[in-house]
Amino acid sequence: MKGMTVIVKTISSWIKVFIFMFGIYITITGHLTPGGGFAGGVILASSYVLLMLAFGREFVEENLPLAAASRLDCLGAFLFAVIAILGMVLGGSFFVNFLYQKYLPGEPLNLISAGTIPLSNIAIGLKVSASLFLVILTLSIFRPDISADKKEQN
Amino acid sequence: MLYALCFLLFMIGLYCAVVKKNMVKIVIGIMIMEYAVNLFLIMLGYRAGGVAPIVTRDQLGSTLGQVLPTFINTSVDPLPQALVLTAIVISLGSLALMISICIRTYQRYGTFDITEIRRLKG
Numbered sequence: 001m002k003g004m005t006v007i008v009k010t011i012s013s014w015i016k017v018f019i020f021m022f023g024i025y026i027t028i029t030g031h032l033t034p035g036g037g038f039a040g041g042v043i044l045a046s047s048y049v050l051l052m053l054a055f056g057r058e059f060v061e062e063n064l065p066l067a068a069a070s071r072l073d074c075l076g077a078f079l080f081a082v083i084a085i086l087g088m089v090l091g092g093s094f095f096v097n098f099l100y101q102k103y104l105p106g107e108p109l110n111l112i113s114a115g116t117i118p119l120s121n122i123a124i125g126l127k128v129s130a131s132l133f134l135v136i137l138t139l140s141i142f143r144p145d146i147s148a149d150k151k152e153q154n
Numbered sequence: 155m156l157y158a159l160c161f162l163l164f165m166i167g168l169y170c171a172v173v174k175k176n177m178v179k180i181v182i183g184i185m186i187m188e189y190a191v192n193l194f195l196i197m198l199g200y201r202a203g204g205v206a207p208i209v210t211r212d213q214l215g216s217t218l219g220q221v222l223p224t225f226i227n228t229s230v231d232p233l234p235q236a237l238v239l240t241a242i243v244i245s246l247g248s249l250a251l252m253i254s255i256c257i258r259t260y261q262r263y264g265t266f267d268i269t270e271i272r273r274l275k276g
Contacts (some may be wrong), residue, residue, distance in 0.1 A: 034208060038243055073204075109211055128243075138254075139250070139253065139254060144188045
């Protein structure tokens with residue numbers, strides 16, 4: 001698990017920033033262009049998966065520990081629920097777009113428009129990126145340790 | 155005709171999931187079945203010569219907030235696409251679950267062959 005060759009390490013350390021920025025772009029312009037929270041979150045997670053493939057699992061675990069990723073995961077779900085319940089408190093019904101109705105009308109096709117939908121996209125992107133990163137990290141932790149089990153059989 | 159091809163793809167996935175004995179191949183068959191259903195749903199909403207259902211500045215009339223009727227008459231149905239996006243997310247979650255079950259089974263038994271996995275172990 002020491003990672004790949006120096007060529008792969010150099011190229012992936014250059015390119016990881018661009019993948020991350022592209023994921024953030026897809027997430028925050030999800031109400032204007034194709035994409036949104038899920039696609040942006042997958043791209044954000046894939047930048048970390050690239051690092052995991054190039055540098056090994058331990059490097060990524062130092063950068064973003066398991067507990068921190070789990071907290072980000074929970075934070076995304078919590079933010080999404082908070083936006084939904086704020087719609088119930090301020091607008092009268094679950095998931096009401098209260099920002100668009102009352103506080104921030106905004107022009108169509110601008111970045112600041114559509115009320116709570118960009119905020120929901122950011123929450124979904126956080127949730128999806130952290131949980132997909134956690135899925136791949138936990139799958140890579142498992143090692144097929146057959147020898148110990150065969151000893152148990154005997 | 156195209157719907158028959160979708161059905162054929164579904165049947166290939168079903169064959170793979172039922173006949174094969176390797177657990178990983180069963181997982182691949184289940185995913186092929188899911189993709190066949192997704193393709194069928196996308197094709198239900200397609201319209202010949204339609205445009206993508208994305209509102210850009212060209213599709214808006216002189217007054218912002220009013221979509222041109224030509225856009226409405228030519229765009230494909232966005233509802234199956236949203237449904238399929240949700241289905242893709244759920245199939246990703248179920249794929250992760252199935253793969254982790256395969257890994258744990260291999261860790262326990264040392265094989266992927268379902269005919270050799272006979273008795274339960276704690």
